[in-house]
Amino acid sequence: ALSWTRRTTAGGLPLQWTAGVEANGMRDGRTGFVNNNGTQGALRRDETDKASDYGAFAQFDWTLHPSWELVGGVRASRVKLSIDDHFVTAASPDDSGSTTYNNVSPVLGLVWHALDTLNVYANLGRGFESPTLTEVAYGPGGVGSNLGLQASTSRQGEIGVKWQQQRQRLEAALFDADSHDEIVPLSNNAGRTVYQNVDGVRRRGLELAWRGGFGEQVGAAANGVAGSRYEAGLAYTYLSAYFGESFLNAQGQTVNAGNRLPGTARHSLNFDIACRPLPPLVLGAEMHVDSRIYADDLNTQAAPGYATFNLRAGYEFRLGKTRLFAFGRIDNITDRKYIGSVIVNEANGRYFEPAPGRRFFVGLRAAM
Template sequence: MSTSTPATGQPTILTTMQGAAFLLTLSCAGVAAAQNADANPKQLEDVVVTANRSEQRRFDTPASIDAVPVDPLRLGSPLVNMSELLSVVPGIQARERQNYAQDLQISVRGFGSRSTFGVRGVRILIDGIPATQPDGQGQAATASLTSAKRIEVLRGPVAQLYGNAAGGVVQVFTADPPTDGRVHLGASAGAGSYNQTQIEGSIAGGNDVIGGLLDVSQYATDGYRDHSAARRNQLNAKLVARPSSDTTLTGVFNVFDQPLAQDPLGLTRAQFDQNPRQVVQPALTFNTRKTIRQHQGGVVLEQRLSASDTINARVYAGTRQVFQTLALAANGVVDLDNSYGGAGLSWTRKTSVNGMPLNWTVGVESDRLDQERRGFNNVNGTPGAISRSELDKAQNTDFFGQLDWTFLPQWKASAGVRSSRVRLNIDDRLTPVNNGTVDYRNTSPVLGLVWYAREDLNFYGNIGRGFETPTLAESAYRSTATASPGPNLSLRASRSLQGEIGAKYRSGRHVADLALFDATSQDEIVPLSTLNGRTVYQNVDEVKRRGLELSLQSGWGQVSTRVAYTYLDAQFGKAYVNVQNGAVAAGNRLPGVPAHSLSTQVEFKPTQQATVGAEMRLDSKVYVNDINSEAAPGYAIFNLRGAYEFRAGPSRMFLYGRLDNVFDRQYAGSVIVNDGNRRFYEPAAGRRLFVGLRTQF
């Protein structure tokens, strides 16, 4: 029998629908196309991933992990939101809510689905630097996709090795500067429906010793809905120095400036059915909107000490200012001034036992957030009397270790552990009696095993424990009976036990992945009550998430296809009471995620220069609250795209266009879970066109 052992190669870019309906859709759509596939069969083969901390081929990892390639020159998409790229990955929901004041909704296997703003329950890293704060609150919009190289998505127990709120891990990697000694210039421009405009420019150059990249982009839209205009400016810079063959020093600096993001709020079901583009009156009365300014810089060092030993270190710091007006008068203006930073150090050693490879990594990470929070009464969209003044802090200190051992030619075992301490501190300047501090401690062990049955087939399984602390926002109120109730520091951290088994197959340009997973959480953080925009949270036990993920990729000559399917059975295993909405019965579905999700793509290259493609996205219904009294209907949407690449003198040109939601389907792109005003529904855009031109010199 032939054998296959784990190998580390050079980094390359990658990455029941009920019964008959699902099978019919699957057979018609085939297996769906990678947006950037070409006729090179190696594109679907060896892929190096780093999301599991030890760099190795995706095929060899005992975990559910995908890497999505990003080629900003040839990708027929505006590259504004991660939702444009992540639909081809099973197990993850990235919902573009047509509301730039609230960022994307991202959930992995149901973790993070109840977040009403930003991302929680899923850790986000950009070039190795956390975009998730120590309390578990993160942002996805700050990643510059116009200069990205790939996005990695890690799901399941292995993600727990990333610490607090790691129901899944999403990592974005910026492209490295060129090393050919030449200067590379790039530019792009695009326009689309709802007055969308995007311009971008980049310059990069370098050699084997030092190189740099600078990318600047601007995006603007009037929005699909009334009162949903947005403006966004981004700068991403990367400097890579290699003073010796053993040393690599990477510096990153980025700016995210969002001077305008109007918030149209959600709609009730009646309003959604009547006119999905409308805005509710409170949004206009209080001029609901958000502005964000963020500056961040960091340095990452990789130092090879010997053929066996490597040290990795990182340090970063940043500031983030947020000004937001909410749809309420009392404490309806939020003014946040954040400063944050952190450092990490890890040591990796490659050795052997009985002649078989054994690699291990140990490390420490510490991150902190200082948040000056001011609240004001909202007087028709302008700040009134001050109503809140706090200095809130969140800090974590984590120690971790991970080991991979190929103990037989066809068997590899993995083990890891992470010990975490998270501290939240509230310093209330208006009401000092509300001051307080709470510590959360947790140890997360993970075990994994993979059997390389053949060169083209392996089976794996892993199990692990994870945890998720309350965020500063979730800890803000312990009672809604008074105007200033004080923080809820008695909330406990949620703890989960996760397991999965899976199989991976690859043969030439054909790749198939299958995973079955199960997770049970204790002390899940859910709403207790909501009054005047203030939500109080509580802990409940026995929240279950289980399901199946299937991913297929294939290529036949000029046609390539890809499919990603997820079945998720997420439910409350134990009854509890929501004071505002009533009893939540055992067996109720977790809101915010569909039970079935299917994404397919097919791409055809009639010539070396031309590409045409079709995409389909199908989701089943999504419950909007814990009591399951309402649900957003299921939907299927279809998109078309085309591109043509040509040369004009010394430059390469890429002209593309895409038509999304071809049949102008009315559907809810996302839902605001457990909204106190029953405005649960955030409509997705109707039929829309976007065309663009990219060039590289």
């Protein structure tokens, strides 16, 4: 990657712009074998997969007025995926091939510095997401490749506010995104995930975040809320993600418009609080809550919501010129049994994957 940034003026007002190019490449040797009840059998797949992408971008930040800032940018992308099949037989025809995706994505935003402590902003842009090598690995029915999978494009908008005063920070944002050719799982069978494109997937929601510090901590560095004896944070996300158009699933059943997007929680909440009873010691507690998530496009199977609680502690000390920080945590202290993730559209009904139980973690960090 190579980029160039310059500060200048436009119309006598400050302007900063950046332009650059980047390139990425990956080569993946993929093999597969017959599964004989857990024992590796004969070779059934041998190929070389390649992915490359090239991009050029430019962005600017222009202070139109002491209270107004205009930001924008554009990115041109070219992504190529290719498969070189080395396992070609009468029962397994040549799956070699390649596909290329091209896109130009613009974004434009406006920031209003309403007060020294308050910013109001709005952004509008277009997104681009090409398939990955994993997503094109299996074609319909779990055989061959899926190089006909299209890239997903989206239109996204966001408005929000950011407020900070002394040791308090508050952020709020409303977002809206509509996608075309969204890449979603069609089926999961025997460890093989087949993906498809679906139009009209929509995501709308709200994000709220607050962090604050209370009480003076003698001997602590005054940086944000770091100088506080007590510190707390709260983050909440409301997400309405659903299919805006009906389509057929792998079994030929109709997925109705309005069904929720599998694997997404409508409500998500995180809360943490920390106390520094002494400058070198910090104690903390955390809570995480997720509402239920659906595991299939038809919305007939769902993992129930859950809440987990964690504890953490840390202690800073010195050995000569070395600054050491010993820390530890206990996650899921109540040993709650819950579903940690789902396998969307699993063909045999094995949708749910259990999360770990109570977990312990300790570590030591050193700095000179």
